[in-house]
Amino acid sequence: MTKPSAPTKPALAARSVRPGREQIMAAIRIAGIAEFSEKGLAGTSTQAIAERAGLTKPQLHYYIAGKEQLYEELLMSVVADWKGIFDAGSTDPGKVLGDYIRSKVHLAFDKPEVSRIFTREVLDGGRNLDRFWPDSRKRTREKVAAINGWIARGLMEPVDAHMLLMGIWAMTQFYADSALQVQQLMKPGQASWTPDRAKLADELSTLILRGCGIARR
Amino acid sequence: MTKPSAPTKPALAARSVRPGREQIMAAIRIAGIAEFSEKGLAGTSTQAIAERAGLTKPQLHYYIAGKEQLYEELLMSVVADWKGIFDAGSTDPGKVLGDYIRSKVHLAFDKPEVSRIFTREVLDGGRNLDRFWPDSRKRTREKVAAINGWIARGLMEPVDAHMLLMGIWAMTQFYADSALQVQQLMKPGQASWTPDRAKLADELSTLILRGCGIARR
Amino acid sequence: MTKPSAPTKPALAARSVRPGREQIMAAIRIAGIAEFSEKGLAGTSTQAIAERAGLTKPQLHYYIAGKEQLYEELLMSVVADWKGIFDAGSTDPGKVLGDYIRSKVHLAFDKPEVSRIFTREVLDGGRNLDRFWPDSRKRTREKVAAINGWIARGLMEPVDAHMLLMGIWAMTQFYADSALQVQQLMKPGQASWTPDRAKLADELSTLILRGCGIARR
Amino acid sequence: MTKPSAPTKPALAARSVRPGREQIMAAIRIAGIAEFSEKGLAGTSTQAIAERAGLTKPQLHYYIAGKEQLYEELLMSVVADWKGIFDAGSTDPGKVLGDYIRSKVHLAFDKPEVSRIFTREVLDGGRNLDRFWPDSRKRTREKVAAINGWIARGLMEPVDAHMLLMGIWAMTQFYADSALQVQQLMKPGQASWTPDRAKLADELSTLILRGCGIARR
DNA sequence: GATGAATGAGGGTTCATTCAT
DNA sequence: TATGAATGAACCCTCATTCAT
Numbered sequence A, B, C, D: 001m002t003k004p005s006a007p008t009k010p011a012l013a014a015r016s017v018r019p020g021r022e023q024i025m026a027a028i029r030i031a032g033i034a035e036f037s038e039k040g041l042a043g044t045s046t047q048a049i050a051e052r053a054g055l056t057k058p059q060l061h062y063y064i065a066g067k068e069q070l071y072e073e074l075l076m077s078v079v080a081d082w083k084g085i086f087d088a089g090s091t092d093p094g095k096v097l098g099d100y101i102r103s104k105v106h107l108a109f110d111k112p113e114v115s116r117i118f119t120r121e122v123l124d125g126g127r128n129l130d131r132f133w134p135d136s137r138k139r140t141r142e143k144v145a146a147i148n149g150w151i152a153r154g155l156m157e158p159v160d161a162h163m164l165l166m167g168i169w170a171m172t173q174f175y176a177d178s179a180l181q182v183q184q185l186m187k188p189g190q191a192s193w194t195p196d197r198a199k200l201a202d203e204l205s206t207l208i209l210r211g212c213g214i215a216r217r
Numbered sequence E: 001g002a003t004g005a006a007t008g009a010g011g012g013t014t015c016a017t018t019c020a021t
Numbered sequence F: 001t002a003t004g005a006a007t008g009a010a011c012c013c014t015c016a017t018t019c020a021t
Helices: A021-043 A046-053 A057-063 A067-082 A093-110 A112-123 A133-152 A161-177 A179-186 A197-211 B011-015 B021-043 B046-053 B057-063 B067-082 B093-110 B112-123 B133-152 B161-177 B179-186 B197-211 C011-015 C021-043 C046-053 C057-063 C067-082 C093-110 C112-123 C133-152 C161-177 C179-186 C197-211 D021-043 D046-053 D057-063 D067-082 D093-110 D112-123 D133-152 D161-177 D179-186 D197-211
Strands: none
Touching: A021 A046, A021 A057, A021 A067, A021 A112, A021 B021, A046 A057, A046 A067, A067 A093, A067 A112, A093 A112, A093 A133, A093 A161, A093 A197, A112 A161, A112 B112, A112 B161, A133 A161, A133 B179, A161 A179, A161 A197, A161 B112, A161 B161, A161 B179, A161 B197, A179 B133, A179 B161, A197 B161, A197 B197, B021 B046, B021 B057, B021 B067, B021 B112, B046 B057, B046 B067, B067 B093, B067 B112, B093 B112, B093 B133, B093 B161, B093 B197, B112 B161, B133 B161, B161 B179, B161 B197, C021 C046, C021 C057, C021 C067, C021 C112, C021 D021, C046 C057, C046 C067, C067 C093, C067 C112, C093 C112, C093 C133, C093 C161, C093 C197, C112 C161, C112 D112, C112 D161, C133 C161, C133 D179, C161 C179, C161 C197, C161 D112, C161 D161, C161 D179, C161 D197, C179 D133, C179 D161, C197 D161, C197 D197, D021 D046, D021 D057, D021 D067, D021 D112, D046 D057, D046 D067, D067 D093, D067 D112, D093 D112, D093 D133, D093 D161, D093 D197, D112 D161, D133 D161, D161 D179, D161 D197
C-alpha cells in the first residue's frame, strides 16, 4: 500500500508489520504444498520452498525441522480433506454414492495439489503414510459394510464393494492428477469437450449408479 | 541409446564369460525401469541404476548418453504398450469395451512399473511426452468417434465419450499405480478380497458396460 | 556474478574476523585471473580457483554462478583496460602513436595476466568475445581514419593503417604473452639484455615512428 | 574409388589395403596438430584425436605412449620449421631481414596451426620446450651478433637487436595466432583490407627496414 | 530473529588409460 | 592387431543443513 513491496517476499509482503509465526508457517505450508505437488519430495529443494514463502533458506530452517518433516506434516494435513465425505449411515445408496462422487470431483478441482501429493506418495511407496492407513482402513471397512448392506437389501446389483470404491476413487482422482493429460488429449480444435466440473460430476455419477443398478434418484 | 551396437558373438557363445552388449543394454533398461518407476526421474541416481544393472557409474555412461536420455527412451518404449488394444473398427460396443478393459487390466498387472513411469511423467508435467501426445490424440479421436457412432445407433446410452474413456483409463491404471494403496487398504486379516486380475477385469467390465446401458454380451 | 551483494558492515569493521563479500569476490577474481591466464579456460579447475582464493569448492559456488560465467566476466573486465589509450583526436601522429605504444607496453608489464587471458581466448576462437568485437571494430575504424588522415596531410609515410595497428598490437602484446619466452631466450649469462620497460617502450616507439617516416618529436 | 568410404575412417579410408604404420602415424600427427592447435593440450581429448585420425581410442594408444608424449613430439617437430630462415652469414641487412620477415609471414599463412601450438605452449609456461631453448638461444645469439655487426659497420641504425628480433617475431606470428581477431576486426563492409600475404610481407618489410634506417634494397 | 557464510556429501559426467579377447 | 569393455580419478555443480554473527 505505502511502498512497492520487495520482490523477495511475495507471500508476505502485503503487511508491513512483522508477520507472526502463524502467518509465516501458513506461507511455508502453501509453498510446500505447491512445490511438493509439482516436483515431488526428491525433486523439491528447500531453496524453492523458501523462495516461494518469501524466506531465506536458513530462515526456513528456523521454522521447520527439515524437508522430510515438513513433507510428512503436509501429507497428513492434506489427507484429512477426504475424511467424512462418505455418509455411511444413510439408507439411500443413490444419494450416498452420488454425493460421494460429487464431493470427490469438487475436491479434485478445488485442491488438485493435495491430490497430487497423495498420488505421488503412493507411487513412492507410501512409507510416510503409516499413520494414515489404519484410519483409512477403518473407514473403508465402514463403506464396504454399507455397500454390502445395500446389496443384501436388494437396493443395488451385487458389485464387489472394494472394486467399486477404488474405481470411484481412481476416476475422481484422475482429474486432479492428470490435469495435463486431460488438456493434452483435448488440445487442438477440440473445443467441444471441456472438463466442466458440474457436468462431469453428473456424468460420472450417472455412469456409476447405472452400473450399480441403482435407479436414478 | 545413441551408440551403435555390434553383436560380434554368435548366439551360441551368448552365455560366455563377458555378457554381450545387448545383454548389458537389457540389464540397464530393466534397472532403469525399476528405478524410475520407484523413485521417479529426479529421485533416481545413475549410481542406483548402475548398481542394479551390475555396472559402475562410468561404465553405465559407456552405454547410455545420460540419465535423461535413458529416461526418455524408456518412457517412449513404455508408452508403445498401449497402442492397438482398442478395436475402433468393430460394431459391438460390448465386445470392444470389454476387451479394452480386460487388456488394460492385464497390462496393469503384467507391467505395473511401466504404468507408474507414465503416471509419474504426467504428474511431472509431461514435458518428455511431446512426441507422444499427437499420436495419442489421434487414437483418442478414433475411439470417441466409435463410441459416438454406437450411441447414435442406439447401441448404448448417451454417455460422454471422453469421460468414459478417461474413466476406464483411470480405473484400470489404478491397480498398477496404487498397488501399495490397494494392499494397505486390504491388509490385516482381510483375506477376503485379493486383487485377482481375472475377477477384477470381469467386475470392472460388468460395472462399466451396465453403466453404459450395454446389454450383457 | 549474479547474486546481489549487500555489505552489511561499515568500512570501520572491514578488517574484522570474517572477510566481507567484497573482499571474497576480489580474492576470487584475482585467483580466477591468475588461473585462467596460466592454464586457460579448459585447463583451469574450480578446485584450483577455490584453493587460490582460500575457499572450498562449494563455497566458491556460493559466490559465482559457474566457471564459464566467472571466465566471461573476467574476460570482459580485462578487455576494458584497452579502451581509450589511443587519442584519435590529436593532429600529432608522433605523439599519438608514441603514447599509444608506451601505454600498451606499460599495460603489458603491469597486467600481463590480463593480456594472456585475451590472447588465449582469441586462440580458442573468441567465442566469448561476441560483445567485445563491435566496440573494438568501431575504435579500430577511428584509429584507421586518423592514421589515413595523417598520411593524406603528408605527416607520415603511406603505410597500411590496419597493418600498422596490428603490428603495434602484436609487438606490445608480445612482452606480456611471452614473458617466459623472453626470459628463456635471454637466460644464462646474458645479463646484457633485460626487458626494461621504459627503455623497451622507447626503442619500440623509435622503431615504429621511424618506420612510419615520422620525425622524432 | 570403388565403394563409398566408411565415415568413421576419414583420414585413412582412401586406400582399402591395410595402411602401414607410417601412414597411421602420419594421420595421428595431422590429427594431433589440428586438435592441439584448436583446443590446446588440456582441451584436447584423445577421443577427438582418434576420431580425426580414423582410429578408435585404444588403437590410438597402441601407436602413441600417451597424450602428453604425442604433444611433446609434435611440438618438437613443429618448432623445427623455424630453423634456418635467418641467413646470419650475409652482409646485406636489407636482404637478410627482408627475407626473414617474408619467410615468417609465409610460414604463418601456410601452417598457422604450427604457430598456434607454439604460442599456446609458451602461454602455458613452456615446460615442454626444455629441449628447444638451448638451440633457440644459440641461434638468437647468432642473429644478435649479425645485427650488431651491421650496426657497427653503419649499415643500419643502432636499434636493440633483441627487441628488433622479438618485434619481428611478434608481428609475423600475429597473423597465424590471431586469424580470428583479424577477421573480426575487418568484418562488416570493410572489404578494403584483406590480409593478402604478399602485400602484407612487403608492407611489414618496408616498415621494419625503414625503422632500422636501412635503405630500400 | 534473521542473515551471510560454511560444510560435507553426493550427483551426473568425462577422460586417459588399460584389460581381455 | 584391433576392439568392446572396464577402471579410477577427477571435474563441475547442487543441496540440505548448520554456524556465527
